[in-house]
Amino acid sequence: MKAITLVGSTGSIGTQTLDIVAQYPDRFRIVGLATGNNVELLASQIRQFRPTIAAICSEEKLPLLQELIAQVDPQPILLAGEAGVIEVARYGDAQTVVTGIVGCAGLLPTIAAIEAGKDIALANKETLIAGGPVVLPLVEKHKIKLLPADSEHSAIFQCLQGVPKGGLRRILLTASGGAFRDWPVEKLAQATVADALKHPNWLMGRKITVDSATLMNKGLEVIEAHFLFGLDYDDIEIVIHPQSIIHSLIELQDTSVLAQLGWPDMRLPLLYALSWPDRIHTNWERLDLVKVANLTFQAPDHQKYPCMQLAYAAGKAGGCMPAVLNAANEQAVALFLDEKISYLDIARCIEQVCDRFSTHNRSNPSLEDILAADQWARQQVLLVTENLDSYSRTISLR
Numbered sequence: 001m002k003a004i005t006l007v008g009s010t011g012s013i014g015t016q017t018l019d020i021v022a023q024y025p026d027r028f029r030i031v032g033l034a035t036g037n038n039v040e041l042l043a044s045q046i047r048q049f050r051p052t053i054a055a056i057c058s059e060e061k062l063p064l065l066q067e068l069i070a071q072v073d074p075q076p077i078l079l080a081g082e083a084g085v086i087e088v089a090r091y092g093d094a095q096t097v098v099t100g101i102v103g104c105a106g107l108l109p110t111i112a113a114i115e116a117g118k119d120i121a122l123a124n125k126e127t128l129i130a131g132g133p134v135v136l137p138l139v140e141k142h143k144i145k146l147l148p149a150d151s152e153h154s155a156i157f158q159c160l161q162g163v164p165k166g167g168l169r170r171i172l173l174t175a176s177g178g179a180f181r182d183w184p185v186e187k188l189a190q191a192t193v194a195d196a197l198k199h200p201n202w203l204m205g206r207k208i209t210v211d212s213a214t215l216m217n218k219g220l221e222v223i224e225a226h227f228l229f230g231l232d233y234d235d236i237e238i239v240i241h242p243q244s245i246i247h248s249l250i251e252l253q254d255t256s257v258l259a260q261l262g263w264p265d266m267r268l269p270l271l272y273a274l275s276w277p278d279r280i281h282t283n284w285e286r287l288d289l290v291k292v293a294n295l296t297f298q299a300p301d302h303q304k305y306p307c308m309q310l311a312y313a314a315g316k317a318g319g320c321m322p323a324v325l326n327a328a329n330e331q332a333v334a335l336f337l338d339e340k341i342s343y344l345d346i347a348r349c350i351e352q353v354c355d356r357f358s359t360h361n362r363s364n365p366s367l368e369d370i371l372a373a374d375q376w377a378r379q380q381v382l383l384v385t386e387n388l389d390s391y392s393r394t395i396s397l398r
């Protein structure tokens with residue numbers, strides 16, 4: 001029975017991971033749970049899965065959490081704040097830590113888990129995007145396994161099983177195209193938050209659904225794939241695949257192409273990350289190619305998806321630039337979801353912030369450099385948006 005800690009337990013990744021644990025109680029058990037502020041759901045999870053330790057990042061909600069689980073016996077260790085979440089990540093005999101916290105907030109708990117010698121089921125792409133120069137040396141130092149738990153990188157990882165060293169030539173990341181896949185570019189100026197959250201295939205959190213609409217999620221995945229699999233950026237390509245059945249492909253040195261297919265269901269990559277190298281029999285719906293009928297592909301429209309090229313540029317710049325890109329995107333998306341900026345402002349803000357940082361970037365950054373760049377970028381987005389007029393734009397993308 002594998003012991004698991006789950007950081008980000010009340011989000012989409014967290015709840016689906018717990019669905020797997022509940023379905024396979026003879027294979028997995030929960031050691032620790034941590035989340036942001038959803039105290040009622042966390043309390044319910046504690047009552048069901050009986051972790052040894054739990055934390056809620058929102059410190060003011062700790063008394064309510066204590067009250068909600070007062071009847072649980074034995075009582076788990078309860079912690080609060082960012083330090084509490086980090087302690088859960090490193091605690092006890094958990095063999096694998098699933099990192100389901102959205103955004104750069106997942107970086108420090110992941111580092112703590114790695115330093116404690118725990119394998120990582122990586123569902124938080126920002127860990128490598130922002131922290132890759134720091135995280136990868138720690139993975140090597142502590143000899144832990146870093147297993148991708150998101151659909152695209154899991155697909156690549158699955159296709160690579162049995163491929164000899166040096167056999168990989170190219171990665172093709174598939175993208176659904178998001179909520180605006182079928183919109184004309186001219187209509188995007190009128191896009192609302194509600195429009196951006198209508199993902200055609202996947203049920204995800206608000207932030208990542210907006211990232212899918214802008215295709216920033218795929219740009220971020222390009223950077224993550226670079227760190228995970230070691231390919232140059234020119235050898236990592238994005239292709240629009242509206243059906244979301246092929247989750248990604250690899251091309252080998254002899255031009256053979258391997259793909260991983262399945263229904264758009266996050267439980268599959270999560271289960272593989274938890275069970276690797278084993279394959280666990282499930283009763284989930286099996287893929288029916290006759291039912292799928294058609295698989296289609298198209299090149300992404302760079303005019304519609306400017307965030308994609310911003311991500312490639314940040315990845316190639318290296319250093320702290322990917323952290324700046326990620327933080328600027330997180331801040332801009334948050335402002336968009338709060339209806340403080342328009343949809344098109346997201347890319348505008350990110351480009352302006354990355355341009356401002358370009359003369360300050362440094363290679364081989366420390367963790368302190370990365371965290372400082374993250375905070376700087378968030379503040380810069382707020383400064384940039386003060387100069388944006390939602391109705392009359394003077395800033396244009398190159």
